[in-house]
Amino acid sequence: MSALVSSLPLTSLGRSLQTDNAHFGFIRSSSDLLDDPTGLRSRLDEDGYLYLKRYLDADMVLEARRSILERLRADGLLDPTRELMDGIVDASHLEDFALETEPQFSDARSLKKMKTGAFRPDLAVANAEIERVVYGPEIQGFYDSLFAEPALHFDYTWLRVMGPGAGTPTHCDWVYMGRGSRELLTCWIPYGTIPLHVGGLILLEKSHLKSGRIASYLEKDVDSYCENRPVEVRKVKEEGGWSFPGWLSNHPETLPEKFESRWLTCECWEPGDFITFNMRLIHGSLDNHSDRVRISTDVRYQPASQKPDERWMGANPPGHSMAGKRGRVC
Numbered sequence: 001m002s003a004l005v006s007s008l009p010l011t012s013l014g015r016s017l018q019t020d021n022a023h024f025g026f027i028r029s030s031s032d033l034l035d036d037p038t039g040l041r042s043r044l045d046e047d048g049y050l051y052l053k054r055y056l057d058a059d060m061v062l063e064a065r066r067s068i069l070e071r072l073r074a075d076g077l078l079d080p081t082r083e084l085m086d087g088i089v090d091a092s093h094l095e096d097f098a099l100e101t102e103p104q105f106s107d108a109r110s111l112k113k114m115k116t117g118a119f120r121p122d123l124a125v126a127n128a129e130i131e132r133v134v135y136g137p138e139i140q141g142f143y144d145s146l147f148a149e150p151a152l153h154f155d156y157t158w159l160r161v162m163g164p165g166a167g168t169p170t171h172c173d174w175v176y177m178g179r180g181s182r183e184l185l186t187c188w189i190p191y192g193t194i195p196l197h198v199g200g201l202i203l204l205e206k207s208h209l210k211s212g213r214i215a216s217y218l219e220k221d222v223d224s225y226c227e228n229r230p231v232e233v234r235k236v237k238e239e240g241g242w243s244f245p246g247w248l249s250n251h252p253e254t255l256p257e258k259f260e261s262r263w264l265t266c267e268c269w270e271p272g273d274f275i276t277f278n279m280r281l282i283h284g285s286l287d288n289h290s291d292r293v294r295i296s297t298d299v300r301y302q303p304a305s306q307k308p309d310e311r312w313m314g315a316n317p318p319g320h321s322m323a324g325k326r327g328r329v330c
């Protein structure tokens, strides 16, 4: 691994990741296959992801970045003395994002504290600049061609503003959105330049080919509860919570050994990049060791001929609300 990588604090959830070639690497770009949908499909089967470098117009993505930063500045979250587009967090809010060195994830309150300001889907609502990027003709056209049929996107837009502090715990997306098409794909887009220490997406290499090892995890659904288990009935049906948080592990540093795999990321995400990956690929994100926010969206596309997960469809998607809860006999 390069001197650059070994000199950086590379952590996820406060845990140091091993950065030798056996445990860590970089994603490969599939831009050379853009005119070859068959090649893209076999690459997706092989790798579980497709990374398209500088596929989108960078200025369009930066306009969307600006729209988010303007809203954050209006809320007093950014340092008003610094350049808006740098997205420097105001010192009085740094504590909200503080990275705890020993995260206690069994304690729901400490998780909430670590993630303050992180998940901000509200910033994507009625935001024309974000919609232009995530549902515009470029991304739509990419999926139409990849699926070899019209693509359908979920109406719900996940938007994250990750301040200095912890990244996203390790998971597969299926447990949050697995009631529809099995060909559903996530599309993750960075808004701005994200070098390693600012914290971006990490993927566990070829973990989608080892999903048999996590079969019972992948059968779960955070909004489903067992009607014959009183604790779950109370938590999910009566209180509107989740049957479990959806995380696969709070110890990302252990997964390369467990899965005989490596954590992969981009050496530096740039505006215009996007990555798409399947529902069974294990992923999370690096912690943010900088003083600026890391902004990204993750949206979902699937073949339009298949049934979507209704929790994420419509003008006002029910999401994880009461309307999305479902009981079953376990």
Ligand SMILES: O=C(O)CCC(=O)C(=O)O
Residues within 6 Å of the ligand: 160, 167, 168, 173, 186, 187, 188, 200, 201, 283, 284, 285, 296, 297, 298
């Ligand atoms: O951006 C992140 O920190 C997590 C993203 C993610 O989980 C996803 O794109 O599905």
Ligand SMILES: [Fe+2]
Residues within 6 Å of the ligand: 171, 172, 173, 283
């Ligand atoms: Fe995810």
